Amino acid sequence: MLRERDAADGLARRIGADVSLRAEALASSQRDQEVMSAPFVEEVYDHEPVDISLDLKVKVTLVCVTACSSRRTMTARGRR
Numbered sequence: 001m002l003r004e005r006d007a008a009d010g011l012a013r014r015i016g017a018d019v020s021l022r023a024e025a026l027a028s029s030q031r032d033q034e035v036m037s038a039p040f041v042e043e044v045y046d047h048e049p050v051d052i053s054l055d056l057k058v059k060v061t062l063v064c065v066t067a068c069s070s071r072r073t074m075t076a077r078g079r080r
Helices: 002-027 030-044 054-069 071-079
Strands: none
Touching: 002 030, 002 054, 030 054
16 A cells, blocks of 8 residues: 555656646746647636636646646656
8 A cells, every 4th residue: 555655756856847847848938838728718718716817827737737648647657
């Protein structure tokens, strides 16, 4: 049982690091933000919480979706 918890902790750390790197990369270029965010606007306009900006919803969704669908994250899930 401890092994499973340690493996889950390691996976959570890797995923967290991946998400953090993606967020930092997105934040570094206004042009990239505009281009990459555009497809997500319609998807997230009605997401909760309703009192945060559409821009923030789009960026959070973009970072999380790309992290979750990345090959590196998928490989980490399957092997650890």
